[in-house]
Amino acid sequence: MAEGGALKGHMARALRQVRRYLEAVDAVVEVADARAPFTSRSPQLAALMEGRLHLLVLSRGDLADPATTRAWVDWFSSQGIEPYVGEGPGDARLVSRLRRRLARAPAAFKPRVLVAGLPNVGKSTLLNSLAGRRRARVGAQPGVTRGKQWVDLGSFWLMDTPGVLPPHLGGTRRLVLGALGLVGPELAGPEEIAAFLLKRLGGAPAFRQALGRWGVEGPRLPAGVPGQEPLGPGQGGEPPGAAHGPGPGQPAAGRPPAGGGAAGADGRALAQVVLEQVARQRGLLGPGGQPDIHRAAAVLVAAFRAGELGRFSLEHPRMLAGPGQGA
Ligand SMILES: Nc1nc2c(ncn2[C@@H]2O[C@H](COP(=O)(O)OP(=O)(O)OP(=O)(O)O)[C@@H](O)[C@H]2O)c(=O)[nH]1
Numbered sequence: 001m002a003e004g005g006a007l008k009g010h011m012a013r014a015l016r017q018v019r020r021y022l023e024a025v026d027a028v029v030e031v032a033d034a035r036a037p038f039t040s041r042s043p044q045l046a047a048l049m050e051g052r053l054h055l056l057v058l059s060r061g062d063l064a065d066p067a068t069t070r071a072w073v074d075w076f077s078s079q080g081i082e083p084y085v086g087e088g089p090g091d092a093r094l095v096s097r098l099r100r101r102l103a104r105a106p107a108a109f110k111p112r113v114l115v116a117g118l119p120n121v122g123k124s125t126l127l128n129s130l131a132g133r134r135r136a137r138v139g140a141q142p143g144v145t146r147g148k149q150w151v152d153l154g155s156f157w158l159m160d161t162p163g164v165l166p167p168h169l170g171g172t173r174r175l176v177l178g179a180l181g182l183v184g185p186e187l188a189g190p191e192e193i194a195a196f197l198l199k200r201l202g203g204a205p206a207f208r209q210a211l212g213r214w215g216v217e218g219p220r221l222p223a224g225v226p227g228q229e230p231l232g233p234g235q236g237g238e239p240p241g242a243a244h245g246p247g248p249g250q251p252a253a254g255r256p257p258a259g260g261g262a263a264g265a266d267g268r269a270l271a272q273v274v275l276e277q278v279a280r281q282r283g284l285l286g287p288g289g290q291p292d293i294h295r296a297a298a299v300l301v302a303a304f305r306a307g308e309l310g311r312f313s314l315e316h317p318r319m320l321a322g323p324g325q326g327a
């Protein structure tokens with residue numbers, strides 16, 4: 001795992017590279033995470049598209065709530081972006097649809113296509129699926145791809161790029177990306193991610209049932225959370241954990257009430273009690289038999305990332321602050 005500083009330098013270089021390569025390409029396949037398609041997109045990329053064919057692949061659709069993913073597909077279509085969903089690494093249906101589409105990309109010669117997106121969203125995995133064999137190195141942690149790589153796929157060229165992080169990772173964005181595993185623990189630690197997940201998904205019955213299967217019964221998780229954080233350009237600016245989302249499937253009810261921070265006092269106290277139970281149930285105990293909260297948080301976060309708790313989305317288009325946001 002790269003250290004924060006080294007990773008930052010790597011990101012600045014990566015963004016310069018993506019900028020330079022964009023000048024020479026006919027189309028871009030952007031990859032984002034289906035569980036949070038708004039926050040896991042690269043804000044810099046949209047500004048650099050300049051009329052090129054722009055396809056958006058929502059990866060890890062196999063881990064997201066299917067109805068929420070369908071809502072995102074409709075929303076992106078309405079924004080003039082062509083959305084595709086990947087239902088796991090090597091999704092054959094996705095691969096054949098993308099191959100056909102990219103072969104038809106407007107281009108003077110054989111189309112040159114760039115694969116871009118945040119670190120660890122699945123860009124190299126997608127390239128390997130399109131190539132039909134392993135051409136690029138993949139890995140479960142951000143920052144695996146370092147250099148450029150053009151691959152000749154017969155009817156088009158494809159280039160893998162290193163993931164580029166948004167310049168501002170304030171508040172909720174940092175926690176969402178941490179929950180998805182798109183930023184490492186140096187930027188978002190397991191305890192604050194766990195508190196964020198409990199606050200955002202705690203109102204979803206399926207999430208409560210999943211915790212129940214782990215032997216976590218109380219305290220009462222927030223049921224009908226009264227408001228939710230609107231998604232929008234300002235979403236990175238709130239204090240850490242200012243999200244107040246009910247999770248998918250619940251109607252928007254405007255802005256969150258003042259002071260309702262996800263990892264605020266309430267959120268942390270709730271997380272503490274839940275994590276203590278997780279620790280006891282899993283036998284994660286410290287020296288004096290004390291529940292090991294840190295390890296319990298890491299276990300919960302890892303289970304969420306791997307889909308072991310079920311298929312959950314962290315963002316729904318109805319959380320968007322207004323029409324046209326984030327396009
Ligand atoms: N469950 C699931 N996992 C996926 C999917 N796509 C990719 N992954 C996993 O996500 C992890 C990251 O994949 P990579 O392809 O290395 O990601 P990347 O975007 O190239 O990452 P960097 O090179 O670090 O920017 C790997 O462990 C993949 O197996 C998917 O659709 N579903």
Ligand SMILES: [Mg+2]
Nearest residue numbers: 123124144145
């Ligand atoms: Mg890669």
